[in-house]
Amino acid sequence: MAEQAVKIREDILKGADSPEILGWLDKPPRAEVELKGKITRSLVEEISRIKKEPDWMRRLRLRSLELFYKLPMPRWLTGIEEIDLDALSHYVKPEAEFTQDWEDLPDYMRKYYEKLGLPELEAKFLSGLVAVYDSETVYARMKEYLKKKGVIVLPLEEAVQKYPDLVKKYFLKVFPPADHKFAALHGALWSGGTFIYVPPGVKVREPIESFFLIGRQGEGQFEHSLIVADEGSYVHWIEGCSAPRFVGYSFHNGMVEAYAHKNATIKITTIQNWSRNVINFNNKRGIAEEGARIDWVEGSIGSKMTYVYPSTILKGPYSSTRSVVVTLSKGPYLKDSGSKVIHVAPHTRSKIINKSISADGGVNVYRGIVRILKGAKNASAHVECDSLILDGKSKAHTFPHNQVDEPTAYVSHEAKTGRLSEQQLFYLTSRGLTDDEAKSLIVLGFLDEIMGELPVEYANVLHKVIQLEFSELGAVG
Amino acid sequence: MSKGLEVVDLHVNVHGKKVLKGVTLNVGYGTIHAIMGPNGSGKSTLAYTIMGREGYEVERGDIRLDGESILDLPTEERALKGLFMALQDPPQIPGVRLTTLMIAALNKRQGSSDLTRVRDPKIVRRMYSLAEELGLSRDLLQREINVGFSGGEKKRSELLQALILEPRIIILDEPDSGLDVDGVRKVSEYLVNLKEQGRGVMLITHYARMFKYVKPDMVTVLIDGRVAVQGGPELADLVEERGYAYIRRRYVEGKDSTI
Known part of the structure; x- marks a missing residue:
């Protein structure tokens, strides 16, 4: 099984750049709805109307939009000025209704996913699979036994309709839109994505995967994933990203919010291989309650520029996190990354491992943050930051930042830079x-x-x- | 067409400095050719130039394998054609295990695109048994290349790679330095084996102590980037008895060529 899955995944990733896998590349299929241009109140309201959203969600979007207008452009972002936000398609609804059966998808789309081997992978390896195409979730399904245990795997839009109280409790609460301009923009324009809820004590053995595809150029993708693990539960969520190569750039501004209740464990694995003209901006944050654990593994290979900072707030005592970020910049590309951990409660533990590889003029930037608040007694944090530079043209910069306000806390930091001789x-x-x-x-x-x-x-x-x-x-x- | 490795009137600059000033010699299959000379005479430069290392500029002359010039080939293609160099002091390669490198090198020779996959478990068993014969511990094979290896372990690891990759011409740069007497004897036995298998051995050494166990078919003494004198095994004895200063006086300054 493993062998087969490997083959499939390999094809998926290769496929990200291969035109022959996308016979229809020359003329992308018509979208049912495409909203472009200036980001205005009426544009946001139109998205909300198409999704038939309840009023609370519409208001949340509009509040986010206000924040987007007000907040300054983050100064630490380099290169993002290349994006002309007003020229993007902010919402693209593909001509496909959401389904739980591959057979119901339009031919071209089903064939594409089949070529990528997703249905087979789902059958053999996963507990559940969610496929997001452009701005909408087109497919989501999970194994029957999980349904019986009360696990929820749904497009976020559907969860908003079916479980509004559950969604309301977490949505944009873990990562508030007021944090920065792009978080606010995401709050206003979010579309497509995954909602996962695991009830108390349930362990989801096999991973659940969401697969994101940008199907055209000049598109903004703003998918939102919300993962909630109730007390003592376990879930491993995998994100896969792909976009075929287009002439113009695309902009990805997704968000992941994770909430691990008491003694729950959430593992999040991302393998990002966007094509070389995607500007990839991520907002990822989790909150861990008492005894809970949130683990991030991020493998960032593709895209033109990537900004990704998996963050965990260790809110409850004895909660922990481990964040492993691997970035490869080979060629004239940038990866700006860094894990962030805020220790709020006593006896919290964190480990950050960051490994970057720079080659052929590639640049990696690390900006990690460890904050230990006063009162987080005996908290401990360990940061390891390794850079590998393969030639004289390539660069790696590290800007670690530790702020420790608790005298009993322990923070260690190791940094190494290796150069190929x-x-x-x-x-x-x-x-x-x-x-x-x-x-x-x-x-x-x-x-x-x-x-x-x-x-x-x-x-x-x-x-x-x-x-x-x-x-x-x-x-x- | 000549068989084996030929170096013809080789002039080499290293970072703008003239190091080899006309070296001609052959390493035939099934023979051991010892290259001797004092420090700085150009022995290692000769080896690196044969392997095509960056910065070793051939100003004049030629290097041929089985009659064909290899001067235009990059290092890896020379290796794939059957040249191998055991370095005097091989560098550490953090992160890469010794077995990984050997498997990758073998896969490359078999034309496989996946370098890391073990295609034949027999070869791994062979690595372990050869390592044991050479006196290398098993765990060393799984360690990062040369990281924390002793001097003797580095020499043995270089030889192990040569035995696994089965090159046609093996260049060994001071394989005896850092080895104890048992180590020297062991390495020498393998060199004799390699010769008997019909491989060409170019043995670079400063001292004649290896020749107690392995008799060279040819000896070339380099001094100041030139061939001072070439001859049979008796030349090694002469070096051992009289030293390089004598060789220099007699063959370089005295223009003698008889032994």
Whole structure:
């Protein structure tokens, strides 16, 4: 099974850049609704109206919009000025009704997902699968036994209709739109996404995956994922991202909110391989109650620019988090990342591991934050930040920030920068490997300990993708 | 067409400095050719140039394998054609295990695009048994290359790679330095085996102590980037007895060429 899944995933990731997998690329299918242009109150109201939203959600959107207008452009963002927000399609509803059966999807879409192997993967490996196409969730389903246990896996829009009280309790509460301009924009324009709720004591054995696809250029995708694990429950959610190559850029401004109740565990794994003209902005935050745990694993390979900072608020005593972020910038691309942890309660523990690889002029920036508030007695935090730089053209910058207001807390920080030397490269090539093959071995070695964090299927995929990045095939892009 | 490795009138600059000033020699299959010389005579430069290392500029002359020039080939293609160099002091490669490198190198030779996959479990067993024969501990194979290896472990690891990759021409740069007497004897036995298997061995060494266990078929003494004298095994004895200063006086300054 594992072998098959690997093959499938590999194709999915390769497919991200391969036109032959998308026969219809030349003329993307007509959208049922496409809202473009200036971001105005009436645009936001139109989205809300199309979704037939309850009034509270409409008002939440409009409040977010007000904040978007008011908040300043974040100064630490480089390159984001390239985006002309007013020129994007902010909402694209594909010509497909939401379904729980692949057969109901339009032919071109079903064939595309079949080519990517998603139905097979779902059957063999996953507890549930959610597929978001452009701005809408087109498919979501989970295994029957989970339904009986009361697990909910739904498009967020549907959850808003069916479980409004549950959604209201968490939505934009973990990550308030007032945080920054792009969080506010997300709150105003969010569309598509996943709602997962796991009832007390339920352990979801196999992962649930959401797969996001941007189907056209000049599109803004603002999907929202809300994962709630009730007391003592367990869930592993996997995010996969893909976009075929288009001429113009696209903008991704998604949000993930995770809430782990007492003694619950949430694992979130992201493998991001957007094509090279997606500007990828992420808002990811979780809150852990007493004894709860939130783990992030982020493998960020694709996109033109990526901004991603998985954050956890350790709100309850004895809660913990582990955040592993791996970024690869090969070529004229930027990854701006860094995990953030706020220790609020006593005996909270966090571990941050950040590994970046810069090659062929790529740039990685790390901006992690560890904050330990007064009263978080005996909290401990450990940060490991490793950069690997493969040539003289490439760069890695690290800006770690620790703020400790609790005298009994313990924070440790290790940072290493490795540069590939000519002698090392010669040594490996003298064994018969090309420069790029030698580099891919070094990169895989650098990531070895991280691979163990991923489910075997996904570790193997990442393995393949990295080899591919350093092969001639990868170099074309 | 000549068989084996030929170095013809080789002139080499390293970072703008002239290091080799006309070196000609052959390493035939099934022979051991010892390259001797004092420090700074250009022995390692010769090896690196044969392997095509960056920064070693060939100003004049040629390097041929089985009659064909390899000067235009990048390092990895020279390796795939059957050249192998065991480095005097190989670098650490953090993150890459010794087995991973050998498997990748073998996969490459078999034309596989997936470098990390073990295609034949037999080869891994062979690595372990060879390592044991060479006196390397099993866990060393799973360690990062040369990270925390002792001097002797590095030498043995280089030889292990040569045995696994089965090159046609093996260049060993001071394989005896850092080894104790047992180690020198062990390495020498393998060199004799390699020769008997019909491989060409280019043995770079400063001292003649290896020749107690492995008799070279040819000896070339380099001094100041030039061939001072070439001959049979008796030349090694002469170096051992009289030293390089004598060789320099007699063959470089005295223009003698008889042994």
